[in-house]
Amino acid sequence: MRLGGRLGAWLEARLQLAEPLKKTLEHPVPRSSASWFYVFGSGALTVLILQLVTGVLLALLYVPSAGEAWGVLQVLNHQVAAGWFIRALHGWGSNFMVAIVLVHMVQVFLFGAYKFPRELTWVVGVCLLLMTLGMAFTGQVLRFDQDAYWGLGIGASIASRVPILGPAIVNILLGGPIIAGATLARFFALHVFVVPGLLLGLVGLHLWLVLKVGINEWPMPGRIVRRSSYLKEYNELTHTDGVPFVPDAVWKDVVFSGFVLLAIVACAALLGPFGPSGQPDPTIIQTAPKPDYFFLWLYALLSFLPPAAETPILLIGPAVALLVLFALPFIAGEGEKSWKRRPIAVLSVLLVAVGLGALTHVAQHTPWSPVMDAWSSEPIPAKDLAQRTAVERQGALVFQVKQCHNCHALDGLGGERGPGLDDVALRLTPDQLIRQVIQGGGNMPAYGKNLSPAETTALVAFLKTLHPAGQSPARDASRATGLDTHP
Amino acid sequence: MSVPEGVSRRGVFVRLGLLFNGAVALALAVPVLRYVLSPVLRAHGPGDEAWVSLGEVVRFPPGQTRLATYRNPVARPSDGDTAELPCWVRHVEGEHFQVFAINCAHLGCPVRWFPQSSLFMCPCHGGVYYADGSRASGPPERGLFEYRWKVEKGQLLIEAGELPTPGGRALASVAAGSSRCA
Numbered sequence: 164m165r166l167g168g169r170l171g172a173w174l175e176a177r178l179q180l181a182e183p184l185k186k187t188l189e190h191p192v193p194r195s196s197a198s199w200f201y202v203f204g205s206g207a208l209t210v211l212i213l214q215l216v217t218g219v220l221l222a223l224l225y226v227p228s229a230g231e232a233w234g235v236l237q238v239l240n241h242q243v244a245a246g247w248f249i250r251a252l253h254g255w256g257s258n259f260m261v262a263i264v265l266v267h268m269v270q271v272f273l274f275g276a277y278k279f280p281r282e283l284t285w286v287v288g289v290c291l292l293l294m295t296l297g298m299a300f301t302g303q304v305l306r307f308d309q310d311a312y313w314g315l316g317i318g319a320s321i322a323s324r325v326p327i328l329g330p331a332i333v334n335i336l337l338g339g340p341i342i343a344g345a346t347l348a349r350f351f352a353l354h355v356f357v358v359p360g361l362l363l364g365l366v367g368l369h370l371w372l373v374l375k376v377g378i379n380e381w382p383m384p385g386r387i388v389r390r391s392s393y394l395k396e397y398n399e400l401t402h403t404d405g406v407p408f409v410p411d412a413v414w415k416d417v418v419f420s421g422f423v424l425l426a427i428v429a430c431a432a433l434l435g436p437f438g439p440s441g442q443p444d445p446t447i448i449q450t451a452p453k454p455d456y457f458f459l460w461l462y463a464l465l466s467f468l469p470p471a472a473e474t475p476i477l478l479i480g481p482a483v484a485l486l487v488l489f490a491l492p493f494i495a496g497e498g499e500k501s502w503k504r505r506p507i508a509v510l511s512v513l514l515v516a517v518g519l520g521a522l523t524h525v526a527q528h529t530p531w532s533p534v535m536d537a538w539s540s541e542p543i544p545a546k547d548l549a550q551r552t553a554v555e556r557q558g559a560l561v562f563q564v565k566q567c568h569n570c571h572a573l574d575g576l577g578g579e580r581g582p583g584l585d586d587v588a589l590r591l592t593p594d595q596l597i598r599q600v601i602q603g604g605g606n607m608p609a610y611g612k613n614l615s616p617a618e619t620t621a622l623v624a625f626l627k628t629l630h631p632a633g634q635s636p637a638r639d640a641s642r643a644t645g646l647d648t649h650p
Numbered sequence: 651m652s653v654p655e656g657v658s659r660r661g662v663f664v665r666l667g668l669l670f671n672g673a674v675a676l677a678l679a680v681p682v683l684r685y686v687l688s689p690v691l692r693a694h695g696p697g698d699e700a701w702v703s704l705g706e707v708v709r710f711p712p713g714q715t716r717l718a719t720y721r722n723p724v725a726r727p728s729d730g731d732t733a734e735l736p737c738w739v740r741h742v743e744g745e746h747f748q749v750f751a752i753n754c755a756h757l758g759c760p761v762r763w764f765p766q767s768s769l770f771m772c773p774c775h776g777g778v779y780y781a782d783g784s785r786a787s788g789p790p791e792r793g794l795f796e797y798r799w800k801v802e803k804g805q806l807l808i809e810a811g812e813l814p815t816p817g818g819r820a821l822a823s824v825a826a827g828s829s830r831c832a
Contacts, residue, residue, distance in 0.1 A: 230730020312732065316758030316813065317774070323817030330818050334689040340699075340812040341735070344728030345689070444731035446719045448752060448760040451773035465757060466775035470791045474816075531776045531788075535762060566767040580776050608778050608786035613768045 187374060188413075191405030193397075195381030197412035200274070202419035203267035204373075209420035210260045211366065213427065214298075217253040218355070225305070227351035229344040229443065232307040236439045251431035254306075257299055259427050261457045264295045269512055272491075275500025276379035278388045282492035284372040287365055289488045294362040296457070301354035303455045307347055308439035313452035315342045317465075324474045342445075377401065378408075382500030389497055451532070460519045463526035530579035533569040537577040544574040551628060558625025561618045565610065573629075581607055588629050588636035595637075596623045699723065699811035704749070707806050710741040715763050715781065718749075723811045737797060738763055738770070739806065740781065747806060750783050751795035751814040758815065761794065770794065791816070 175181050224243065226235050239246035268288065271277060277285035300318075304311045315337070322336055323329040338345030380400055406412060441450060454462050468476055502509055534541075543559045551559075562568060570580035591599065600619060603609030614622065630636050684691065700723035710716055718739045725733035738761075740748040750770070752760045759774035769786060770779040777788035784793040795814035800807050812818065 228728040228730065229732045230728055313759055313774075316753060319813060320753075320756070320758040320815045320817075323815030325817065330815070331690045333813070333815055333818065335687070337689065337813065339689050340724070341722055341732070342813060343722070343732045344726050344730065346732075348728070442731065444734065445752070445760070446717075446731075446734050446736040448717070448736055448762060450760065452759055462774075466789060468789070470789050473789065473791075532773055533771045533776055533778070535771065535773060538766070564766050566764050566769070569764075569771070603787070606787045608769055608780065610767070612780075 188409040189407040190374065191401045192378045192408050192412050193380035193400050194404050194406050194411075196378045197406055197415065198381060199415055199419070200270055201378065201412070202416050203263055203270055205413075205416035206419050206423050207260060207263045207267055208366065208370075209423060210256055210263060210427070211362070213424065214253065214256045214260060215359070217249050217256060218359075220249050221253055222355065227305070227348050229307060229347045232305070232347060233439055233442050236306065236308075240436060247436050248431060250436035251434070252427060253302075254437040255427045255430040255434070257302055258456060259423060259430075261295055261299055263423065264292055268292060269516075271379075273502040273505075273508060273512060274379060274382050275388070275502075275505070277492040277495075278498070278500060279390050279393055279492075279496045280376050281372070281379065282496060284369060284376060285492045286489055287369045287372065289485070291362065291365050291369060293485075294358055294365060297358045298354065298362065299455065299457055301350045301358060303458075304347065304350040305354055306437065306439050307443050309441040309443060309447070309450045310438070310452045310454070312342060312443040312445060313450065314454055315346060317452070317454075321477055325478060378412075379500075382502070384499070384501040384503045386500065387498060388500055451529075451535070453526075453529075456523070459526035460522035463522040463529075466529075466531040467522075532578075533566075533580050534578040535569060537568040538563050538566040541568055541573075541576040543568075544576075547573060547625075547629065552624070554621050554624045555628055556625070558621035558623065561614070561622040562625060565613065565618075565622075567622075570607075584626065584629050586630050586634075588627050589631075589634060590637060591626075592637045592639045593623055593627055594639060596626050699809055701800070701807040702810050704737070704739060704806045704808060707741075707801055707804055710739045710747070710806065712741045712743050715740040715765065717763070718806075720808065720810060735810070736760070737808065737810075738794075740783075745801060747799050747801075748783060749797040749799045749806075749808050751797065753795060753814050754790060755785070755792045755794055755814075755816060756788070756790040758813070 221239070224235055224239055224246070226232055236250070239250055241247070271285065271288065304315060319333045319337060319342070322332045325332055334340060336346075337343075338349045377397060380397065437455070441447060453459070465473070465477075499505055543563065548556060548559060567584075568577040570578040572579055572583040573585060575583075587596070597619060599605075599607065600614065600622060601609060601611040603611075610619075627636060702720045702723055704710075704718040704720055710718070716739050717736055719734050719736050722729070722733045722735055736752045738750040738752065740750070742748060750761075754761050754772040754774065754777045756772065756775055756777045759772050761770040761772045761777070761779065763770055768781040770781075770783070772778070772788065772790075775789050777790040778786040779790070779794050780786050782793075783796060785791075797808035797810060799809075
């Protein structure tokens with residue numbers, strides 16, 4: 164017994180924990196699993212503990228009231244000693260948590276650790292991923308600012324699309340018919356009681372399973388998992404080539420956890436807390452709400468889905484994704500574990516990573532949204548105004564005043580909703596320009612009712628000049644031919 | 651009295667006890683469920699949706715579209731600013747108005763009115779609507795949500811109280827036929 168001291172002996176006589184604890188800590192694990200690739204699970208657990216501690220600290224001051232929460236965050240940021248730092252730790256801890264859980268999941272997937280007999284460990288792990296994302300989303304709501312308010316509106320709009328039950332789900336989600344005090348209160352209850360409760364219970368189950376079923380051995384190409392023989396092979400492995408978990412394997416976990424904590428502290432200290440952005444006053448509509456980093460990909464996806472397919476994809480997509488994740492260990496419970504012999508697994512991970520990464524990237528500059536103030540903040544490039552006629556310059560004025568610039572870039576400045584117009588005269592003839600402006604189409608509003616004939620003439624005169632020097636603008640070939648043959 | 655093999659008196663008591671607990675739990679579940687589901691059960695109760703004033707009609711000049719705000723008919727102490735809601739009022743002409751919800755018909759973000767180009771634009775995913783609320787471009791599948799409105803004693807009133815959502819049922823849409831009811 165290493166508990167030492169008379170107090171220790173006194174406690175041990177009553178608790179009798181030393182023996183089971185020693186057995187647990189020193190249980191043999193395959194030597195190959197004492198690896199730097201096996202540190203992400205314990206890293207996630209460390210961050211979870213940090214989140215619990217900082218969460219309790221924040222709860223000392225936080226008030227889950229729609230009228231007061233935002234003000235309390237200001238107090239935390241600016242008045243309470245180290246309040247900003249605790250908020251920053253909790254916010255960065257959240258980002259690290261999601262990131263480490265995802266890395267852990269990818270590692271488990273690529274190392275085939277979900278295969279027999281660890282199916283349930285994987286299933287519980289998928290639930291833990293959902294809980295982690297649930298914590299991230301509900302936490303974002305508790306930072307009750309403009310993004311949180313309109314983010315709830317986005318959530319409600321998606322939920323409302325569920326057939327038949329949609330409106331009822333919205334009311335349950337919001338705690339009433341609108342986003343208000345009751346909404347924040349229930350997200351507080353979810354973030355502070357319900358989801359953490361489930362999360363802790365599931366973490367306990369996850370760890371129990373890791374202890375009972377054993378840690379995955381390093382996958383060797385050609386070592387095939389079979390339900391009939393695996394348990395015996397694993398047992399032999401841990402006993403012939405096993406090491407005690409403590410200290411042989413755990414020291415890497417401890418070192419990694421230390422680095423993770425240090426990274427969170429560094430981010431929190433150097434980059435500070437997240438928000439809050441503007442106050443949650445819905446009458447302040449000069450806002451462009453955006454979700455937190457790990458939901459940006461979804462934000463981007465929602466702008467790229469074709470309108471008619473959006474509702475089915477939104478409702479069926481997550482169900483299919485979850486089904487695939489839950490079914491994985493039962494479909495592929497045997498066979499090769501090594502990623503070197505599982506090209507489809509590697510490609511799937513790459514595909515998902517590239518997909519999510521690309522969507523996250525475009526969501527950071529939202530090319531699909533009009534730039535609301537481009538018409539008054541981005542000037543027409545001087546080269547497009549030099550040596551132009553009065554009508555053409557008048558057209559440039561129409562271009563600005565009618566907010567064309569919000570969606571169309573000139574010389575790289577302005578919106579990207581529609582195509583850039585630096586070479587529009589190469590692509591469209593004057594007649595096609597008039598038609599496009601008046602009738603719209605191809606996702607452009609029709610400006611027919613909005614432009615006087617004189618304005619249209621001027622605008623098209625300006626657009627006709629937009630082509631690179633030395634290249635002649637588009638012309639109507641049939642008309643040109645007609646003119647040539649019948650002068 | 652003969653007791654079947656394997657069933658002890660105490661075993662029966664345990665089961666009876668569990669049954670008793672189950673019955674009490676069931677009785678408890680009724681008020682608990684009513685409490686949890688109260689947002690749905692009261693969604694269309696009296697007072698949830700009501701006529702609220704947007705102010706004097708003269709505040710909305712004919713031919714213009716202006717932002718108006720109203721206080722949600724059901725406001726609680728903890729609502730703070732969230733009980734004050736905005737909407738767009740378009741005074742078409744004479745006694746004819748259109749009152750649009752601020753929420754984009756795509757995902758509920760606040761649309762902005764640009765009088766110069768006579769368009770509503772949404773900052774989130776680029777939904778655009780014409781002056782009459784009909785869809786112009788972008789991901790929305792329909793026009794802006796419209797409130798029912800009426801003019802009484804020089805005041806413009808709308809029937810408000812529920813967040814308009816694409817799957818919701820509260821408000822009429824432009825596409826589904828305008829709501830002239832004054």
